Amino acid sequence: MFFKAFQSLTLIATAYAATLQQFTGNFGSNPTGVGFYYYKPATLQNPPPVLVAAHECTGSAEGYFGETTWSSLADQYGFYVIYPNAPTAGGCWDVHTNATLTHNGGGDSLGIVSMVRYAISNWGVDSTRAFVSGTSSGAMMTNVLIGAYPDVFAGGAAFSGVPFGCFAGPNAWNTQCALGELIMTPQQWGQLVFNAYPGYTGPRPSMQVWHGTADTTLYPQNYYEEVGIPNNTYGGIRINLIVKQWTDVLGYSQTPTSVEVNNPQAEYNRSIYGPKFQAILAQGVGHTVPVHETDTLAFFGLGSGSTSSSPTTTPPPVTSPTSSPPSGGTVAHWGQCGGIGWTGGTVCQAPYTCQAANAYYSQCL
Ligand SMILES: *[C@@H]1O[C@H](CO)[C@@H](O)[C@H](O)[C@H]1NC(C)=O
Numbered sequence: 001m002f003f004k005a006f007q008s009l010t011l012i013a014t015a016y017a018a019t020l021q022q023f024t025g026n027f028g029s030n031p032t033g034v035g036f037y038y039y040k041p042a043t044l045q046n047p048p049p050v051l052v053a054a055h056e057c058t059g060s061a062e063g064y065f066g067e068t069t070w071s072s073l074a075d076q077y078g079f080y081v082i083y084p085n086a087p088t089a090g091g092c093w094d095v096h097t098n099a100t101l102t103h104n105g106g107g108d109s110l111g112i113v114s115m116v117r118y119a120i121s122n123w124g125v126d127s128t129r130a131f132v133s134g135t136s137s138g139a140m141m142t143n144v145l146i147g148a149y150p151d152v153f154a155g156g157a158a159f160s161g162v163p164f165g166c167f168a169g170p171n172a173w174n175t176q177c178a179l180g181e182l183i184m185t186p187q188q189w190g191q192l193v194f195n196a197y198p199g200y201t202g203p204r205p206s207m208q209v210w211h212g213t214a215d216t217t218l219y220p221q222n223y224y225e226e227v228g229i230p231n232n233t234y235g236g237i238r239i240n241l242i243v244k245q246w247t248d249v250l251g252y253s254q255t256p257t258s259v260e261v262n263n264p265q266a267e268y269n270r271s272i273y274g275p276k277f278q279a280i281l282a283q284g285v286g287h288t289v290p291v292h293e294t295d296t297l298a299f300f301g302l303g304s305g306s307t308s309s310s311p312t313t314t315p316p317p318v319t320s321p322t323s324s325p326p327s328g329g330t331v332a333h334w335g336q337c338g339g340i341g342w343t344g345g346t347v348c349q350a351p352y353t354c355q356a357a358n359a360y361y362s363q364c365l
């Protein structure tokens with residue numbers, strides 16, 4: 001009897017920890033009626049970051065909550081996850097209208113941004129640590145949000161998407177783009193992003209792009225257009241390392257500073273163009289590349305994982321809801337020691353050294 005009661009309490013606790021919640025109140029401009037779902041872990045960083053996780057076509061907020069491990073990582077590392085739900089039948093995101101491709105112009109992108117702005121204003125979310133990741137249509141939306149709202153997001157990770165503006169036009173599906181036949185110069189791709197928010201001069205978000213060589217839904221040319229390699233590397237066609245949209249936006253060289261073979265796993269190559277941009281091409285992988293949550297988490301600086309060639313490590317989970325960054329002095333193993341906006345300590349305890357994961361996050365490793 002006692003055991004049974006204990007068991008059901010445990011079940012209640014587990015159920016509580018795994019609850020996806022729907023926000024039904026007013027959260028700001030949401031012209032297309034995007035659904036607002038979110039996950040709040042029991043323990044949060046102070047102040048907490050937020051990650052938007054955008055589902056694929058035919059998907060849903062609830063489905064993506066189940067398909068990805070973002071919520072359990074949120075439990076471990078103390079960040080909010082927002083799961084927007086596409087308003088149209090079929091569940092694809094609007095990544096083609098002028099409104100969605102324009103800063104504060106409307107469309108699905110504005111509804112999602114309103115959720116993030118609401119979380120910053122009402123949940124105490126760190127305005128410098130909002131991130132977005134998504135799969136397929138959600139990866140296209142990731143490119144849209146990073147392009148049109150560089151002031152809102154610190155980073156994005158797109159699993160099998162297309163460049164910002166590639167789907168632009170009257171129809172929800174753009175065959176020319178999907179087939180990888182929309183070819184433009186890096187400057188033209190970059191200009192689409194600059195046009196989305198004219199006059200913006202602030203910092204640009206970090207971007208991580210994943211694509212499979214065997215993708216026949218969104219041909220890998222899209223990877224090449226996103227990252228600027230215009231020709232396929234497999235099937236005997238030579239690789240031409242011209243960096244396009246995001247290298248143009250970020251002002252990086254069109255040649256990667258390094259290519260890490262079999263990273264983060266066999267048959268995946270990671271090309272790094274600078275601290276804010278990297279692209280991972282997966283040999284033989286179709287549509288879509290599985291979400292690599294811990295890798296993206298490390299790229300964003302939301303935790304630690306296996307970016308670059310450093311050994312895979314597991315930092316301790318967040319233990320206190322009120323833990324605040326150290327105000328100076330030596331930083332312990334795993335602690336943050338730098339990055340844009342960081343005001344805490346920058347010197348690591350011996351024998352650890354402060355290593356940059358990206359522009360926003362350095363860690364004592
Ligand atoms: C695109 O949308 C923006 C914001 O609504 C508007 O200012 C602009 O004129 C539109 N451009 C075109 C080409 O329709």
Ligand SMILES: *[C@@H]1O[C@H](CO)[C@@H](O)[C@H](O)[C@H]1NC(C)=O
Nearest residue numbers: 181183230231232237238240
């Ligand atoms: C590379 O791609 C461009 C654009 O699609 C094409 O014009 C060119 O012929 C390709 N080069 C090779 C070697 O395949």
Ligand SMILES: *[C@@H]1O[C@H](CO)[C@@H](O)[C@H](O)[C@H]1NC(C)=O
Nearest residue numbers: 233261267268269281282283
């Ligand atoms: C990864 O790089 C290796 C070595 O250059 C190459 O043989 C392989 O084809 C590349 N794989 C992909 C998916 O680009």
